[in-house]
Amino acid sequence: MSDLSQRAYQLEAFGRLLTIMDELRAQCPWDKKQTLESLRHLTIEETFELSDAILENNLGEIKKELGDILLHIVFYAKIGSEKEAFDIGTVIDSLCEKLIRRHPHIYGDTEAKDEETVKQNWEKIKLQEKGNTSVLGGVPKSLPALIKAMRIQEKARGVGFDWEEKNQVWEKVEEEMQEFKEAFDAVSTEQIDKERATGEFGDLLFSLINYARFIDINPEEALERTNLKFIKRFQYLEKSAREAGKKIEEMSLAEMDVYWEEAKKL
Structure with a gap:
C-alpha cells in the first residue's frame, strides 16, 4: 500500500469512528448518560491498561488499548461539541499548532x-x-x-x-x-x-x-518491573506449596526460601 493509500485508509477509518460515536451518543442509553466527569476514572483505568501492555511488550494488547484510549478522546470531543466548547477538529488543530510552535528547529x-x-x-x-x-x-x-x-x-x-x-x-x-x-x-x-x-x-x-x-x-518502569518479578516468584512459591500439600502461612521462612530460589532460576 502506497503512502497516499495508507493515509486515505487512515482518514476513512477515523471518519468511521466519528460516525459511530455520533450514533452511539444519540442511540445508546449508556453512551447518552456519560459526562466528562463520569468518563474520567475510566480513562485513567484504560491508561494503566495500556501501560501494562507496553511493559509486557504485547503488541496485540497495545493496539487494543490504544483503540480504547482513542475512543475516550473522541468521546470527550463529542461532549465538548455538545457544549459548544470544542470538537475533535479544534482539538486536533490546537494540537498541530502547539507541535509547530514547540518545534522551532523544524518549523522555524x-x-x-x-x-x-x-x-x-x-x-x-x-x-x-x-x-x-x-x-x-x-x-x-x-x-x-x-x-x-x-x-x-x-x-x-x-x-x-x-x-x-x-x-x-x-x-x-x-x-x-x-x-x-x-x-x-x-x-x-x-x-x-x-x-x-x-x-x-x-x-x-x-x-x-x-x-x-x-x-x-x-x-x-524499573520499579514496576521489579513488582512484576516479585509477583511472579511469589505466586510460584504459593503454587509449589499447594502442590506439596503445604499451607504457606504455616511454612517457615527457610522452607519458603527453597521455592523462592527455584523461582529465581525460571
Missing part, C-alpha cells in the same frame, strides 16, 4: 543539535505559553509521587538547573543514605523519630530517582 530558524536542546526549548516555550511564574507550575498535583519527582527533575533540567556529572549525583545519593542511616539506626532498639526518618527517606528516594534519570533509567 532555531537550531537544536541534540535531544537535550530540544527538551530545553520545549520547556521554555511551554513556560511562555502558559504564563506560569514557576517552571514547575505545569506538573499535575495528582501525579503519583514517584512520577512527579521525575517530572519535577526533568523540568528543572529543562532550564539548566541540574548536576553536571553523574558522579556528583551518586555522591548526593550516598550523602542522603548516610543521613537516613543516622535518622534510622537499624541496630538500635530505641524508638525512632518517625517524622525525621520519613523526611530523610523521602530525600533518599528523590536522589535515587535523580540518579536513575541521569543514567537514562525510568524509575517508574
Whole structure:
C-alpha cells in the first residue's frame, strides 16, 4: 500500500469512528448518560491498561488499548461539541499548532543539535505559553509521587538547573543514605523519630530517582518491573506449596526460601 493509500485508509477509518460515536451518543442509553466527569476514572483505568501492555511488550494488547484510549478522546470531543466548547477538529488543530510552535528547529530558524536542546526549548516555550511564574507550575498535583519527582527533575533540567556529572549525583545519593542511616539506626532498639526518618527517606528516594534519570533509567518502569518479578516468584512459591500439600502461612521462612530460589532460576 502506497503512502497516499495508507493515509486515505487512515482518514476513512477515523471518519468511521466519528460516525459511530455520533450514533452511539444519540442511540445508546449508556453512551447518552456519560459526562466528562463520569468518563474520567475510566480513562485513567484504560491508561494503566495500556501501560501494562507496553511493559509486557504485547503488541496485540497495545493496539487494543490504544483503540480504547482513542475512543475516550473522541468521546470527550463529542461532549465538548455538545457544549459548544470544542470538537475533535479544534482539538486536533490546537494540537498541530502547539507541535509547530514547540518545534522551532523544524518549523522555524532555531537550531537544536541534540535531544537535550530540544527538551530545553520545549520547556521554555511551554513556560511562555502558559504564563506560569514557576517552571514547575505545569506538573499535575495528582501525579503519583514517584512520577512527579521525575517530572519535577526533568523540568528543572529543562532550564539548566541540574548536576553536571553523574558522579556528583551518586555522591548526593550516598550523602542522603548516610543521613537516613543516622535518622534510622537499624541496630538500635530505641524508638525512632518517625517524622525525621520519613523526611530523610523521602530525600533518599528523590536522589535515587535523580540518579536513575541521569543514567537514562525510568524509575517508574524499573520499579514496576521489579513488582512484576516479585509477583511472579511469589505466586510460584504459593503454587509449589499447594502442590506439596503445604499451607504457606504455616511454612517457615527457610522452607519458603527453597521455592523462592527455584523461582529465581525460571
